[in-house]
Amino acid sequence: MNLLNLNFSLIFDPLSQFFVFLILLVSIPCAVYSIGYLKHHYSSKKILLAWFLLVLFVGSMLMVVTVSNALLFLIFWEIMSLVSFFFVVFDTEDKKSIKAGILYIIMTHLGTAFIVFSFLLMFKYANSFDYYAIKQACLLMPAHTKNVVFLFLLIGFGTKAGIVPVHIWLPYAHPQAPSHISGIMSGVMIKTAVYGIIRFIIYILGADTLWWGNLILILASISCLIGIMYALIENDIKKLLAYSSVENMGIILFGVGASMVFISKGLPVLAVLALSAGLYHLINHGIFKSLLFLGAGSVYKATGLRNIEKLGGLIKPMPFTAVSFLIGSMAISALPPLNGFASEWLTLQVLFNGALNCSGAQAIAMCFYAAVLAITGGLAAACFVKAFGVTFLGLPRSEPARQAREVPPLMYYPMFFLSALIVIFGLFSAQIFKSLNRISQSLYGVNESTYNFSSGSFVITPVNTLSCAGLSIPFIAVMLIAIMVMVYLAVRIFAGPGKVTRDRTWSCGYYKIDSRNAYTGTAFSKPFRIAFSFFYRTSRKTEEIKSSYYHVKSIKYKTSITPVFKKYIYDLIYKRTFYAAKYLSKFQSGSIHFYIACIFMAIVFLILFMNRF
Amino acid sequence: MNLLVIIIFVLTLMLVLSKRTVALINGFMLQSFCLFVLALTRAVWAKDSELYVVAALILLLKVGLIPYFLRWMVKKIKIDDNLGLSINPMLSLVIAVLLSFFSYLFAERIMGLQNKPDVAAFSVSLSVILIGIFIMVFRMKAVAQVIGLLVIENGSFLTAVALCGSIPFFVEIAIFFDIFVFAIILGIFIFRINKLFTHIDIDKLKTLRG
Numbered sequence: 001m002n003l004l005n006l007n008f009s010l011i012f013d014p015l016s017q018f019f020v021f022l023i024l025l026v027s028i029p030c031a032v033y034s035i036g037y038l039k040h041h042y043s044s045k046k047i048l049l050a051w052f053l054l055v056l057f058v059g060s061m062l063m064v065v066t067v068s069n070a071l072l073f074l075i076f077w078e079i080m081s082l083v084s085f086f087f088v089v090f091d092t093e094d095k096k097s098i099k100a101g102i103l104y105i106i107m108t109h110l111g112t113a114f115i116v117f118s119f120l121l122m123f124k125y126a127n128s129f130d131y132y133a134i135k136q137a138c139l140l141m142p143a144h145t146k147n148v149v150f151l152f153l154l155i156g157f158g159t160k161a162g163i164v165p166v167h168i169w170l171p172y173a174h175p176q177a178p179s180h181i182s183g184i185m186s187g188v189m190i191k192t193a194v195y196g197i198i199r200f201i202i203y204i205l206g207a208d209t210l211w212w213g214n215l216i217l218i219l220a221s222i223s224c225l226i227g228i229m230y231a232l233i234e235n236d237i238k239k240l241l242a243y244s245s246v247e248n249m250g251i252i253l254f255g256v257g258a259s260m261v262f263i264s265k266g267l268p269v270l271a272v273l274a275l276s277a278g279l280y281h282l283i284n285h286g287i288f289k290s291l292l293f294l295g296a297g298s299v300y301k302a303t304g305l306r307n308i309e310k311l312g313g314l315i316k317p318m319p320f321t322a323v324s325f326l327i328g329s330m331a332i333s334a335l336p337p338l339n340g341f342a343s344e345w346l347t348l349q350v351l352f353n354g355a356l357n358c359s360g361a362q363a364i365a366m367c368f369y370a371a372v373l374a375i376t377g378g379l380a381a382a383c384f385v386k387a388f389g390v391t392f393l394g395l396p397r398s399e400p401a402r403q404a405r406e407v408p409p410l411m412y413y414p415m416f417f418l419s420a421l422i423v424i425f426g427l428f429s430a431q432i433f434k435s436l437n438r439i440s441q442s443l444y445g446v447n448e449s450t451y452n453f454s455s456g457s458f459v460i461t462p463v464n465t466l467s468c469a470g471l472s473i474p475f476i477a478v479m480l481i482a483i484m485v486m487v488y489l490a491v492r493i494f495a496g497p498g499k500v501t502r503d504r505t506w507s508c509g510y511y512k513i514d515s516r517n518a519y520t521g522t523a524f525s526k527p528f529r530i531a532f533s534f535f536y537r538t539s540r541k542t543e544e545i546k547s548s549y550y551h552v553k554s555i556k557y558k559t560s561i562t563p564v565f566k567k568y569i570y571d572l573i574y575k576r577t578f579y580a581a582k583y584l585s586k587f588q589s590g591s592i593h594f595y596i597a598c599i600f601m602a603i604v605f606l607i608l609f610m611n612r613f
Numbered sequence: 614m615n616l617l618v619i620i621i622f623v624l625t626l627m628l629v630l631s632k633r634t635v636a637l638i639n640g641f642m643l644q645s646f647c648l649f650v651l652a653l654t655r656a657v658w659a660k661d662s663e664l665y666v667v668a669a670l671i672l673l674l675k676v677g678l679i680p681y682f683l684r685w686m687v688k689k690i691k692i693d694d695n696l697g698l699s700i701n702p703m704l705s706l707v708i709a710v711l712l713s714f715f716s717y718l719f720a721e722r723i724m725g726l727q728n729k730p731d732v733a734a735f736s737v738s739l740s741v742i743l744i745g746i747f748i749m750v751f752r753m754k755a756v757a758q759v760i761g762l763l764v765i766e767n768g769s770f771l772t773a774v775a776l777c778g779s780i781p782f783f784v785e786i787a788i789f790f791d792i793f794v795f796a797i798i799l800g801i802f803i804f805r806i807n808k809l810f811t812h813i814d815i816d817k818l819k820t821l822r823g
């Protein structure tokens with residue numbers, strides 16, 4: 001086979017179209033945002049570099065989701081990883097960036113190694129890297145080989161997607177990139193891993209083994225819970241958003257995994273529904289996560305701070321940013337009538353329907369997954385109450401926060417655009433879900449009108465046979481507005497116009513109050529730290545400096561959690577590796593001359609004694 | 614053809630004899646130039662358009678850019694010009710001649726006595742490779758390691774051109790870019806060594822061992 005004569009043809013089936021649409025939908029506002037964000041922040045040379053890398057980044061992502069050849073896929077996948085690595089280390093002066101970048105590049109290459117291996121396994125059977133040929137060959141592949149290929153693909157793409165326990169790079173790498181890139185990385189790049197899972201596991205490999213789907217569902221549950229639990233206690237706003245990405249990837253994988261379970265159980269209707277729900281949450285997360293990252297970037301641009309403990313009260317100087325951030329937070333907390341609600345509701349419906357249609361252990365497992373998803377939703381809401389409340393409400397807690405100014409229009413218009421998308425994707429969920437259905441149907445090769453999950457153009461009805469649940473987001477929106485108007489009128493009628501006392505925020509009329517009285521992020525997450533102490537393994541340290549027995553001059557309070565995965569998995573590997581390296585270094589002389597001399601001797605030896613062998 | 618091969622052989626011996634860094638670089642440049650002429654004559658003779666490109670690349674990279682870069686680097690880091698020989702020139706020459714004798718024996722054994730010119734070309738290219746390794750082993754300064762490896766590459770190219778006409782075009786191009794990137798990376802590496810240890814004597818790298 002001539003490797004240089006690659007088939008450069010692209011595929012534009014509905015799945016690829018969907019991802020191309022998502023990439024452009026998120027990247028373009030982020031690119032516009034970067035005009036304002038990069039200005040005055042970097043030198044003009046570096047801005048030029050940032051634009052060059054951005055074009056390369058978006059281009060490589062577009063190619064990843066459209067090429068029809070596994071080898072080309074790998075090449076563009078690698079370009080995408082490398083360019084995003086350069087973005088992670090974009091602030092070259094920051095030691096943290098370099099460290100995060102190294103961790104990222106190690107993890108992503110580990111993942112790519114697994115993908116390469118699985119591709120080579122598939123190549124062995126197909127003798128071609130073309131998707132279609134591989135798909136044909138996979139029908140003849142023995143089951144255990146299929147299992148190996150599946151596991152390798154899952155590890156490979158899971159690393160990119162940030163599934164626990166290989167999520168370790170994500171919360172370090174995403175916050176270190178410039179904010180518009182964090183938005184693209186969290187909003188789009190990690191979604192290409194989901195594309196990989198759908199394309200290679202569901203479409204090419206054919207998800208016909210039951211435990212595959214269940215494995216993905218279990219990993220999704222773990223990712224959801226652990227992602228949101230870490231997000232909840234995080235005080236760095238961008239890191240918080242990055243952890244929340246881990247959680248949302250879990251929710252997306254709930255849809256994908258459930259779809260695989262249903263296919264192997266022979267329930268194509270539910271499989272289509274589940275995959276559509278996953279894709280719906282995927283695009284929704286792309287929109288609101290990039291919006292939130294842009295909001296965090298605006299806050300960083302205005303104050304130079306990422307620690308929410310030092311922010312506060314930003315709603316007054318930065319109203320536009322605050323409103324956009326609020327809409328994003330509401331969407332990610334799955335509040336109706338926004339888009340996050342629609343997709344999380346659908347995912348829950350998928351799991352409930354799964355529990356109804358399956359039997360035995362599978363039904364119980366489905367209930368368990370649904371419970372995990374529900375608790376995740378609750379924690380996510382708490383997390384974003386904290387993120388928004390501590391950052392934008394109350395009183396400013398530091399000098400930069402006091403002097404914050406609204407960002408230039410080029411930065412808040414993209415955020416408005418994304419906020420509008422959130423509302424649109426919520427209100428028109430029925431139509432959007434219909435088109436998502438077409439994607440999943442084409443993927444599974446079914447095309448029937450019975451697979452219609454919406455009645456009329458405003459109501460989603462997941463499955464009309466067993467549960468008669470339906471959801472109409474416009475109706476909810478109208479009801480919410482009506483209730484608000486009624487409450488307002490009732491207050492006006494019964495309480496009268498009343499006299500308004502204006503006072504400082506959260507002061508309750510008390511005369512002397514300052515920002516130190518406000519609720520902090522650490523304090524907000526305290527109940528969760530106590531409730532989940534078995535997982536966080538909190539350690540506290542209080543230090544009092546007293547001038548006399550009765551008078552305490554100052555108190556220092558320090559709290560920290562044990563990063564379980566880092567400590568018990570990665571540090572262990574790290575330690576063992578270094579131990580082994582130290583042991584092996586006894587065999588090394590360290591002299592380059594000696595090493596070359598060994599080669600030299602070997603060659604001379606071979607030349608002299610050639611005829612003996 | 615044969616004349617060029619012999620010139621290359623003499624130049625290689627000159628590399629062994631050179632005591633100074635600049636002399637080493639100059640020797641390499643001359644050797645590469647001969648290689649260029651060789652490739653060009655081959656190209657004209659075989660009317661091979663790909664070989665023209667290869668010859669042009671030799672001229673550009675090995676005669677032009679890499680020696681220029683190395684010279685610039687030597688000037689920049691201001692090391693003393695001594696290569697740090699661990700075997701003196703005369704003994705080195707004796708060893709080099711011995712090495713070429715071995716390679717002649719080897720070439721003869723493989724190809725037989727009937728085609729003398731080919732045996733000569735093959736033994737010369739083999740001894741160029743061996744002498745390249747010799748330079749890498751018995752010269753202390755890091756620049757010598759770079760030149761040594763480039764000489765090895767020249768030797769393998771000579772083998773290919775002298776015996777088979779040419780290597781597949783893409784392989785050749787890939788090797789060229791490899792070599793170029795290699796020279797630059799090692800150049801940067803030498804800078805770093807110089808900064809860290811204030812000299813580029815790679816024997817001292819032993820201290821890096823954990």
